[in-house]
Amino acid sequence: MGMLSLPGFLSCGKKKDFNLTHEKDSESSDSDENSERGNWSSKGDYLLSMVGYAVGLGNVWRFPYLTYQNGGGAFLIPYTLMLALAGLPLFFLECSLGQFGSLGPVSIWRILPLFQGVGITMVIISAFVTIYYNVIIAYALYYLFASFQKVLPWSDCFSWADEFCSKTQIVNDCNTTLNGEIIHANYSYVMSNNLTCINGTINYKPVQFPSEQYWNKVALQRSSGLDDTGRIVWYLALCLLLSWIIVGAALFKGIKSSGKVVYFTALFPYVILLILLVRGATLEGALDGIEYYIGRQSNITKLMEAEVWKDAATQIFYSLSVAWGGLVALSSYNRFHNNCYSDAIIVCVTNCVTSVFAGFAIFSILGHMAFVSKRPVSEVVDSGFELAFVAYPEALSKLPVSPLWSFLFFFMLLLLGLDSQFASIETLTTTIQDISPRVMRKLRLPITLGLCTLLFFLGLICVTQAGIYWVNLIDHFCAGWGILISAVLEIVGIVYIYGGNRFIEDIEMMIGKKSFFFWLWWRICWFFITPVLLMAILVWSLITFSNPTYGSVLYPTWGTAVGWCMIIFCVIWIPIVAIVKIVKAEGNLIQRIVSCCRPAANWGPYLEIHRGERYSHVVDPKKEKEHEIPTVSAFVY
Secondary structure, rough: EEOOOHHHHHHOOOOOOHHHHOOOOOOOOOOOOOOOOOOOOOHHHHHHHHHHHHHHHHHHHHHHHHHHOOHHHHHHHHHHHHHHHHHHHHHHHHHHHHHOOOOOOOOHHHOOHHHHHHHHHHHHHHHHHHHHHEEEEEEEEHHHHOOOOOOOOOOOOOOOOOOOOOOOEEEEEEEEEEOOOOEEEEEEHHHHOOOOOOOOEEEEOOOEEHHHHHHHHHHHOOOOOOOOOOOOOOHHHHHHHHHHHHHHHHOOOOHHHHHHHHHHHOOHHHHHHHHHHHHHHHHOOOHHHHHHHOOOOOOOOHHHHHHHHHHHHHHHHHOOOOOOOOHHHOOOOOOOOOOOOHHHHHHHHHHHHHHHHHHHHHHHHHHHHHHHHOOOOOOOOOOOOOOOHHHHHHHHOOOOOHHHHHHHHHHHHHHHHHHHHHHHHHHHHHHHHOOOHHHHHHHHHHHHHHHHHHHHHHHHHHHHHHHHHHHHHHHHHHHHHHHHHHHHHHHHHHHHHHHHHHHHHHHEEEEEOOOOHHHHHHHHOOOHHHHHHHHHHHHHHHHHHOOOOOOOOOOOOHHHHHHHHHHHHOOOHHHHHHHHHHHOOOOOHHHHHHHHHOOOOOOOOOOHOOOOOOOOOOOHHOOOOOOOOOOOOOOOO
């Protein structure tokens, strides 16, 4: 990254005699409080963007499985507790932080310059995730288009299938009784001699259902491993291109355009979930599926296992999208006196209720699949890719008018993915805007399109025949404990170094004075409970870390090394930026460290009218002459 002299990057206030304010920002309008950065057109735009960012694919394909696996309805107890103790406090902290400073996840670290590398880490991880997340959206698009057929292509073993493909389990051999003796025989022999198998002795052939073979052989054209890259799967590449075109089109005016798109993309998935739930509830076997999910099959004794509590905390943490930088970026476009407290509660509760609601829609139809295939529910339940692109499509193929239900399901996945992708790209563009407001103001459209184009080409490796291995590799390393490190440093830095009570005073400048008892809960969480829980999850994740695998396929050594290089590249900026800050500071080592642990001179509310007496000292760079501003790197405040 080159060296820049950017007075605009340091701007904190608004002066009519400053030439940049006369240039109209594509993100701002006459009614905006902050004419330089722009604000959300309405409260609804912001809330739906936040809901869309938080509610993603994991709510549909991970939470229901975790609930089933960890005791059913009993799992909601640790899940709710972790929401209150870890998820909501960190969510509220990030929303307040972004709104107070009106800056993105990198520039916001004017609050604590020593930790600005944390913001860079968040942005880089978000960039890695956007690469493979749009590939998953491309998968959904492919299945969406494949649903426009009278007969779903994965409903039976067609020409692409091999000898292991079967819609039902095939008996291989068993024990039977012949002339008073128990013998072991092939099933064909048993049937030809009108014999019967002894219960509990039946062995089934290793078969694959049509949906599984379609996923591997047709949709992915999956190779044998990461070593075998193969060719680019052209139809997945086209779907990936289309997904990036959709993202670019939605963001061509920044929050002004994406804020309108989310009224459809964030709300319509709930309509589809309701339709799928109503349809699923009318099917035979649906009750069995729901019983496994959250009914009488619930196992309260599971709460004695530490793994259950770890799963609850991890799911809350990743589900709410904290520490990715997106919450700070989206909240930075709020008006200063917006009630971010109520916003945080609304979005967090909506996210968790959506997860529970989605589970009913998923398990009701999986219960019907188990009923039709005469298998226990436990054998048809899965998570992740296997649920979204194998188990659930298999279940939908057994319904009347199956193409309709398949279309609705994959359209829902598409919308859920796009919402999260909008916010992730907005995180990147917000960072660019904070680096160079003048350039972003003039060239928002080409910069956004250029960014989408670059990420599209970087994602082409993920639509090769080995693409699914790359998707899994990036997810395994970049979306794991790198985010946990950022979260731990974020809350420790703000609460213990900047000062938790000082931060509360900042929040009160926005939402008004609150009582001691109002802040008591948040103080307990921010100062003690939340950091401890995050540290526990981080340590647990490091202890239980294992090399990546995809199904039974092991990754080569070089593949694992690439994964480590990715995560090191993400987190290495934390110490690098800290060292650079200390080196540039003045005084002896202790004085330099102390200096870097103080807020920057231009830290405070973005607009001068909001600073009051507490921040009347804030340096407004627009009052300084350009030659007085030191040259700074692109990521320095």
